[in-house]
Ligand SMILES: Nc1nc2c(c(=O)[nH]1)N(C=O)[C@@H](CNc1ccc(C(=O)N[C@@H](CCC(=O)O)C(=O)O)cc1)CN2
């Protein structure tokens with residue numbers, strides 16, 4: 001299968017998860033994430049606004065609003081710009097139906113302590129494949145702190161055939177293990 005086909009089938013697999021297993025897996029992943037020292041020590045965290053059965057990030061946000069600074073991305077041209085949000089009133093549907101921030105406090109991603117990264121597929125080397133627009137590869141090019149992918153275990157594949165611009169993540173948490 002080529003990458004395009006693989007992406008499609010992975011999106012389908014994720015959407016096909018029943019509510020019960022989706023919620024259970026998300027809970028397990030969130031718990032592991034909260035146990036990371038890097039997460040606990042981070043004052044500021046970048047998260048994505050989960051959509052269409054991506055690993056849920058909203059429960060985590062709801063829990064940490066007011067305790068840590070939460071930043072979420074907005075697609076601006078080819079770039080991601082991160083805005084601070086303090087509640088779910090601070091987002092509205094944007095790019096491809098993904099919720100985006102409607103606030104005006106931005107921060108350079110390099111100054112955010114910890115980044116949780118969405119992904120479609122990953123391999124043992126922690127290379128990731130996303131929707132294929134390179135947003136996170138560009139954003140994380142010079143990122144100096146910890147990056148953590150979150151995904152369901154079935155999103156693991158043998159080889160993502162990374163290209164030179166792909167930025168491997170520092171860790172990837174699934175419902176089964178941490179890579
Ligand atoms: N929740 C979330 N937010 C994110 C990302 C992400 O992967 N997940 N991104 C990561 O870079 C950026 C947005 N990137 C995106 C790139 C392409 C498509 C897209 O092509 N959607 C199509 C096809 C995918 C599908 O079938 O689900 C569509 O919705 O029709 C969506 C978001 C920033 N925000």
Ligand SMILES: Nc1ncnc2c1ncn2[C@@H]1O[C@H](COP(=O)(O)OP(=O)(O)OP(=O)(O)O)[C@@H](O)[C@H]1O
Pocket residue numbers: 128129130131132133134135136137138141165166
């Ligand atoms: N650092 C970069 N600078 C410029 N272009 C880049 C960079 N990283 C990736 N790209 C370009 O972005 C496009 C998509 O890359 P890739 O297939 O790795 O996306 P992806 O990681 O699957 O998607 P995403 O990051 O949006 O979730 C490619 O054409 C690639 O050349």
